[in-house]
Amino acid sequence: MNLLVTGGCGFIGSNFIRYMLETYNDLSIVNYDKLTYAGNPENLKDIEDCGRYTFVQGDICDFDLVSSVISKYNIDTIVHFAAESHVDRSIDGGYEFVKTNVLGTFTMLDAALKNGIKRFIHISTDEVYGSTPDKPFEEIDILNPSSPYSSSKAGSDLLALSFFTTHKLPVIVTRCTNNYGPYQYPEKLIPFFVSNLMEGKKVPVYGTGKNIRDWLYVIDHCRAIDFVLHNGIPGEIYNIGGGEEKTNLEITYKILELLGKDESMIEYVEDRKGHDFRYSLDFGKLRSMGWEPEYSFDDAIEETVNWYVENESWWRPLKERKA
Numbered sequence: 001m002n003l004l005v006t007g008g009c010g011f012i013g014s015n016f017i018r019y020m021l022e023t024y025n026d027l028s029i030v031n032y033d034k035l036t037y038a039g040n041p042e043n044l045k046d047i048e049d050c051g052r053y054t055f056v057q058g059d060i061c062d063f064d065l066v067s068s069v070i071s072k073y074n075i076d077t078i079v080h081f082a083a084e085s086h087v088d089r090s091i092d093g094g095y096e097f098v099k100t101n102v103l104g105t106f107t108m109l110d111a112a113l114k115n116g117i118k119r120f121i122h123i124s125t126d127e128v129y130g131s132t133p134d135k136p137f138e139e140i141d142i143l144n145p146s147s148p149y150s151s152s153k154a155g156s157d158l159l160a161l162s163f164f165t166t167h168k169l170p171v172i173v174t175r176c177t178n179n180y181g182p183y184q185y186p187e188k189l190i191p192f193f194v195s196n197l198m199e200g201k202k203v204p205v206y207g208t209g210k211n212i213r214d215w216l217y218v219i220d221h222c223r224a225i226d227f228v229l230h231n232g233i234p235g236e237i238y239n240i241g242g243g244e245e246k247t248n249l250e251i252t253y254k255i256l257e258l259l260g261k262d263e264s265m266i267e268y269v270e271d272r273k274g275h276d277f278r279y280s281l282d283f284g285k286l287r288s289m290g291w292e293p294e295y296s297f298d299d300a301i302e303e304t305v306n307w308y309v310e311n312e313s314w315w316r317p318l319k320e321r322k323a
């Protein structure tokens with residue numbers, strides 16, 4: 001398999017590339033990434049000389065470059081992660097989100113179609129369904145996104161499906177819940193809170209802290225994408241969840257406990273605009289095909305927090321650059 005991964009210098013993409021290279025020895029990967037503030041080549045320093053990995057710096061909105069990379073490296077499969085991914089940034093300014101997530105995904109699909117790609121996995125999110133008042137969302141439920149981020153992801157998700165319906169491009173859409181694990185940019189909740197506490201700073205909790213998310217360890221997500229790549233059916237959507245719904249406060253208390261801090265380090269701040277209350281996915285479809293999460297939240301959160309504690313030299317420059 002000659003795999004093109006977009007956004008492979010980000011959090012999930014870099015974990016996925018490492019996972020795939022370690023799992024298969026008959027596969028080559030081209031990582032196509034623009035290197036925005038969220039893209040960090042350091043995430044893949046350990047595998048960059050492995051001989052089956054190539055990095056190309058480029059924008060997913062650049063049709064000619066994407067097309068020439070597909071043809072030069074004989075790409076047959078695309079896993080498309082590249083996106084603007086931080087909800088708070090989309091509230092401050094959504095332009096880049098629409099450009100990258102909608103136009104960029106369209107460009108990737110168009111280039112895939114014109115170059116006869118055999119499998120295109122589009123990485124979407126549970127946020128496209130919006131907040132659930134009661135039951136977990138299934139793949140057949142309607143999309144009802146709230147933020148400019150989730151709306152731009154919903155747009156790209158529907159475009160991807162339209163390329164299957166209209167052109168029979170073998171597209172599969174996956175919608176996953178909140179990921180956590182190593183190499184996540186320290187603006188996102190878990191690395192932000194861990195690094196703040198290590199710096200002696202408080203952790204800002206939105207509103208009451210009662211909003212609920214389902215948490216998926218990033219390696220379980222990589223396993224699920226790999227599973228879908230090999231067992232998924234073109235034109236289908238697959239929800240990927242961790243089965244670990246927690247309030248933001250539960251996550252906060254867990255981090256405080258693991259770092260030996262107390263609740264005096266919590267600072268309640270004004271709620272995020274349009275803050276969805278609860279995301280929840282029914283991932284029975286994927287379960288019935290044979291995939292399920294392997295990592296428990298209690299084990300994987302401890303491993304994750306330890307990783308940030310031990311890798312201060314990874315997150316500190318990113319936090320300083322952001323400040």
Ligand code: NAD
Pocket residue numbers: 006007008009010011012013032033034035036037038039040058059060061080081082083084085086100104123124125126153176177178179180185
């Ligand atoms: P991230 O922000 O860590 O990484 C995004 C990567 O995409 C970066 O390397 C960045 O440089 C690259 N990129 C951005 N714009 C680009 C462009 N125009 N051209 C080429 N590359 C570009 O994101 P992540 O958390 O790893 O998320 C990956 C994907 O998974 C996204 O599509 C996101 O919507 C989705 N997702 C993430 C989560 C989560 O919890 N992190 C949950 C659900 C879905």
